Every structure is written in structure tokens, then in C-alpha cells.
Amino acid sequence: MSAPPFAVVDTPLAVEPLVVVVESAARDRGEGCGAVCTFVGIVRATHQGRRVRHLEYEAHAALTVKVFARIGEEAAERWPASTLAIHHRVGRIEIGEASVVIAAAAAHRAESFQVCRYAIERVKQIAPVWKHEFFEGGDAWVEGPVADPADDGLRREALERACA
Amino acid sequence: MSAPPFAVVDTPLAVEPLVVVVESAARDRGEGCGAVCTFVGIVRATHQGRRVRHLEYEAHAALTVKVFARIGEEAAERWPASTLAIHHRVGRIEIGEASVVIAAAAAHRAESFQVCRYAIERVKQIAPVWKHEFFEGGDAWVEGPVADPADDGLRREALERACA
């Protein structure tokens, strides 16, 4: 049974199943699948000078899965033959463990890197996922600016980072 | 037992072991490891309009492993806290299978993408690995231009693609 392309899970993440999903989906598109780029976001032991003990991620899971699918559609608009998979983990995550895994498949390597980079930028911008940091001496929710998923400026920014 | 960071193997490649290797190595460097970017090169069913049946890769294995280590050193010059792993497969490889897997770890995502992209560009430029394509109606060695591993122009070109 193959993994769903977009998911929020409360168990450890793996890279290989996402590679399989995007490769299978891209194989029969355009020029086929010659490249998969993946990104793994990992919990670091330090953040803004604080010694992190662990993180807890919380998500609006149903909305997050829809946001991931939307990011896949956005990527397909720009890179029509590409395919994308995104899994985010929630709950307690230890140092060195993955919080998010993304895989992007395309015919050629340049495109696979662009799609993957675009996807992580968009996930960070608009996915309703929150990070609760437990560090030595306290804990804090990590929040960014208010992000509107329909904000074209943000989307352009993500595209620019991906295609720079 | 952890995988070696640089290897030429004649068995199917996996992504996960390389993620583990680079994450472990990057964890205690600089700001730690918050990002792993991987690249998987996959055999496509078509190439230059030909229907590919399978590929056979051949390498000067000992030299290739040294070239991979050299690419790791080049990356560490430019991105000091990054770590890199590269595995290339040789022998017969079927459509949809991986010929090369690269993993790059860094504190932050932008750097992990750059290191990974730099590495695949350099592998394609200078690793003594050759591709023998078996397609419908014949077979052919796929060759590129002559590449001098000490050519700084090539290295700059790889850096430009990585940092664009």
C-alpha cells in the first residue's frame, strides 16, 4: 500500500515512501521521472541561543492536508509535469527527529530542486502547524507573522526562493 | 552500523541511511542540523527521444569514492558546517530505479539545498562514472565533454547553479 501524498501523522516520518509516491506519479507524466529532490526538516538542539529539549507540533490536521494539496496544485501550475508529497509530524518530536518531509519529482534535476524548495517555503508560510518549543528554563510557542494563504506576494516570494 | 558517506555500490540504493549519516555528522557542527536535502537520480524511460530499456553504469570505483570525498571537501570550504553523503550505483539499473543518491545536511534549509545541488552538479561533472544506455534498437555510451576535476571554471559553474 502506497503512502498518501499529503498527510499529517503523529508517528516518526520516513523519506523513502514519499520518494516512491512521487516517482510513481511522475513516471508517466511529460518526459518521465529522472529526479527526486527531498527535504527533511529536523529538530535542532538550539534555537535563538536557547538549548532546546524537545518540540511539540500541533496542527489543524484536516486543513493542513488541504493546504498541502493546494501547494501541490500551485507547483503543478508552475511545473506541470512535477509531482509532490508532503508529510508533517505532530506531537512530541525529539532533537534529531524529522518534523516535515517533502519529496518532489520531475524529469530533470533543476526542476525537482525548485519544486521541493517552493513546497517547503509554502509549508512554512501557510500550513496551519504550530511549534511549541520546550527549552532549558521554559517553553514558548514559536509564531511567525500572519500569513494569508491567498496572498500572491507570499507566493511570489516562495517562487523567487525556489527559482533564484 | 552506519553507512559510509561516500560509496559506489552494485545493489539498490536507499535514501534513509544517507539522511542518518549526514544528520549525525552535522548535529554537532555550527548551529546543529535543522535541514537535510536529498537528491535521487532516477533512470528515465526515455532519453533524447529513444525508448530506454535499462542502463548499465560503470565506474572507476576507487577514484569515484575519492572524487566524492573531494566534492565533500569543496562543499565544506563554501559551507563549513554542512555535511554530505553520496552513493552511486553501478551495474544494470532498471527504469524507475535510482542511480545516485545524495544527502546534504545543514543548520538551515537554504544551505542544505545549495550543498545538495552543488554536489549533484559536481558528480555529473567530474565523477568517473559512465552510462551505457540500452534502448529499443540499440545501445550507446552516453558521454559528456572532457571534464578536468581541477577546472575552477566548472567548479564556479556548479556553485552558480547551487547558489543562484
Place this chain on the structure above:
Amino acid sequence: MRVTVVCFARLRDLAGLREWRCELPSDATVQSAWNALAARAPAVDAMRTAISCAVNAEFATMNTPIREGDEVAFLPPVSGGAPAHS
């Protein structure tokens, strides 16, 4: 009518609740649900200008009308709208 108000992350901490079955008039909007929440848990007012919202797991605005049985979610700013080096 009854809707379910759901609060996430720091907003959940401020509200002191995650899910709340809330009684609203039949012409209510997301704004009405927010107002009811702020009346019950005044501390949430601190996040008023930073909150996004979703109705039945679709992004919405404060003006979006809501109906019996809807799930109205209030969403703090997400973690990662931050620079690429975060």
C-alpha cells in the same frame, strides 16, 4: 444554533479550551463566534489582530456566515512565515 469553536496553539492556552460547543444566533458569522469566545475568555483578545480562521477546514474570513453544526477554527500565526534561514 450550535457550532463548535476550535482554538489552536497559543490561542488554546489563552482561551483555556480547545473545543467549545457554542450557541449563536442563526445569522452568525465567524466574527460572532469570535465575539462569543472573547466574552467567555477575555484573554484571547490579545491575539485578535493576529488570528486567521477556517470554517469546516476551509480558510474563511471574519465575515464568513456560519451554519448549525459548523466547525469554526481560530488559527494563530504559523511558525514558519519566517526567513529561509529559520
Place this chain on the structure above:
Amino acid sequence: MRVTVVCFARLRDLAGLREWRCELPSDATVQSAWNALAARAPAVDAMRTAISCAVNAEFATMNTPIREGDEVAFLPPVSGGAPAHS
């Protein structure tokens, strides 16, 4: 002295051999090994200008001196010095 000449990929096809134990004078260079190979397998001359070389798994030049027991490898252009979309 004896060295081992190793040919890869298309050069191996042209030479009709992968490894060859080859007798050379004691002041030989990589060029001497190439000349000996070309004398034995003239077809390799077609790749003369495209070949790189390595001695004992280190990149070398045609002028690199070689010694008894060395492995002298001749390397066709690699597959992927091609554009990013290859």
C-alpha cells in the same frame, strides 16, 4: 617494468580489453602506457584527445611518471558534464 593498464566504458569497447598487464621501460609516463595501448589496439586512437587518466586511483596527466606495479587508468569523458536538464 610492469604496470596494469585499465580501460573504462567506450574505451574498453574500443580497446577490446579492460585490464592489461603491460611491459614498459623504467622511465615511462602515462603517455608511454597510452602509446603501448594504441600500438596494441589502434582503435583507441579515436578517443585520444578526449581521454583523462588516473594513476593508482588519483587523477594524473599524460606526463605523470609511473612505476612498477602502478595502475594506469584511462577514462573517457563522463556522462554528465551535461546541462542541468540532462
